[in-house]
Amino acid sequence: MRIQFSKMHGLGNDFMVIDLVTQRMPLHPELIRRLAHRNFGIGFDQLLIVEAPERPDVDFKYRIFNADGSEVEQCGNGVRCFARFVHERHLTKKAKIRVETNSGVVEPEINSNAWVRVNMGEPRFLPDDIPFKAEMLPNKPLPDTYPVEVLGQTVALDVVNMGNPHAVLLVDDVLKAPVEKLGPALESHERFPQRVNVGFMQIVNRGEVRLRVFERGVGETLACGTGACAAAVSGIRRGLLDPEVRVYLAGGPLLIQWQPNEVVWMTGPTATTFEGTFNPYDFYVPEQHEEQ
Numbered sequence: 001m002r003i004q005f006s007k008m009h010g011l012g013n014d015f016m017v018i019d020l021v022t023q024r025m026p027l028h029p030e031l032i033r034r035l036a037h038r039n040f041g042i043g044f045d046q047l048l049i050v051e052a053p054e055r056p057d058v059d060f061k062y063r064i065f066n067a068d069g070s071e072v073e074q075c076g077n078g079v080r081c082f083a084r085f086v087h088e089r090h091l092t093k094k095a096k097i098r099v100e101t102n103s104g105v106v107e108p109e110i111n112s113n114a115w116v117r118v119n120m121g122e123p124r125f126l127p128d129d130i131p132f133k134a135e136m137l138p139n140k141p142l143p144d145t146y147p148v149e150v151l152g153q154t155v156a157l158d159v160v161n162m163g164n165p166h167a168v169l170l171v172d173d174v175l176k177a178p179v180e181k182l183g184p185a186l187e188s189h190e191r192f193p194q195r196v197n198v199g200f201m202q203i204v205n206r207g208e209v210r211l212r213v214f215e216r217g218v219g220e221t222l223a224c225g226t227g228a229c230a231a232a233v234s235g236i237r238r239g240l241l242d243p244e245v246r247v248y249l250a251g252g253p254l255l256i257q258w259q260p261n262e263v264v265w266m267t268g269p270t271a272t273t274f275e276g277t278f279n280p281y282d283f284y285v286p287e288q289h290e291e292q
């Protein structure tokens, strides 16, 4: 049994992309973890699955799994690569497609030089929508940040849901940000019942930020699309940034556009690095491995 896949990335946030419209394969978390391994597997930050639509008003269903095998609601760099993939594999001829995810519908539009502009939907800020444990006083405006105790210190976090949960921390210099220490501690902090992606944002000016993201279920990645959306939206909502922000990540820049009560637009590049085939049973045979 050989499964075809593409290896792709959005600014170095890399993906294994598999078409399960024309192919069939079990999606066991242990298989995903083994495929994600950088030495023993294919190696990726996320696995992206293309499935046939379940609703009449969308073109595809899009499932996302982190390297730790956890299935998640949204992946910004991933949906740009998804759009390129379905074009390259001739699964659609449309420039603009509607894609159903576990957190709603996103609309990527591919243009000539493989850059993709995506309607990422509206951000949500209420603690229950993140989810984030915080007492909310009724009819009180949202605070700029929430004080969170972590590793013996108090940090000021903003929280944004872009379909998936994000915490945003302002830092003076991303290169000196305590990503290795605070990233894991906040990712699994008890106030985030579904864990959280942690963004460290340095504001350069009202139209430019630098960002590092410790991703839920992966660790620090070279870029995070929903993280860039969450960071830019946090800065705009707090009056620190203009409605159009260039977010400079380690892997390169994303353009984020947003105004309150509107959807978030994300624009950025895509790349296919190689195509290949593999046999899932070379990596994981449920009945055999479960006995060990």
Ligand SMILES: N[C@H](CCC[C@H](N)C(=O)O)C(=O)O
Pocket: 013, 045, 046, 064, 066, 072, 073, 074, 075, 076, 077, 078, 164, 165, 197, 215, 216, 217, 218, 223, 224, 225, 226, 227
């Ligand atoms: N780690 C994220 C999923 C991938 C997000 C990121 N790769 C992006 O480009 O948005 C989560 O657990 O919610």
